Amino acid sequence: MNKEEYQKIVKKNTPKENWIKNALITFLVGGLIGMGSELLLNIYATWLHMPRKESGVLVILTLIVLSSILTALGVFDFLVQKFKSALIIPITGFAHSMTSATLEYKNEGLVLGIGANIFKLAGTVILYGVVAVYFFGLIRLLVMGG
Numbered sequence: 001m002n003k004e005e006y007q008k009i010v011k012k013n014t015p016k017e018n019w020i021k022n023a024l025i026t027f028l029v030g031g032l033i034g035m036g037s038e039l040l041l042n043i044y045a046t047w048l049h050m051p052r053k054e055s056g057v058l059v060i061l062t063l064i065v066l067s068s069i070l071t072a073l074g075v076f077d078f079l080v081q082k083f084k085s086a087l088i089i090p091i092t093g094f095a096h097s098m099t100s101a102t103l104e105y106k107n108e109g110l111v112l113g114i115g116a117n118i119f120k121l122a123g124t125v126i127l128y129g130v131v132a133v134y135f136f137g138l139i140r141l142l143v144m145g146g
Contacts, residue, residue: 022084029086037063060091067092071099090125097121 037059044055067087070076076096080087088096101120105113119126 026084026086029083030089033086033089063091064095067095068099071096072103094122094125097125 040059040062041052041055044050044058045052048055048058050058067076070079076087087093098118098121101118101122102114105117107113108117
């Protein structure tokens with residue numbers, strides 16, 4: 001079997017994704033997460049008598065804790081398969097990547113296991129996030145002036 005025949009077989013047997021269905025699921029579930037976050041924001045602001053800005057920190061912490069717990073229970077990956085990219089919004093996806101690395105390397109110890117590997121996946125996000133912020137800040141400085 002040559003390369004072309006192999007590629008034809010692979011193309012024939014690769015499942016086709018329904019882009020419209022996936023986009024609709026992501027839109028709806030992402031909207032529900034946004035609504036739930038807004039509800040949490042209002043609850044924290046009302047019940048704890050906090051300004052909305054400070055309540056936002058509690059909402060972020062809630063999302064981090066929730067995604068970390070779901071990752072530790074082995075549920076997060078299953079939910080991502082069902083609800084697509086709606087669940088990997090930056091904060092929950094970041095928490096998931098760090099929790100996954102922690103669980104994967106916990107048997108190797110605190111320093112060489114968890115400490116050395118916790119940012120393995122998240123480090124890429126941090127690196128390119130910092131670089132992007134630098135360049136966008138530089139562009140803003142150039143466009144808007146000092």
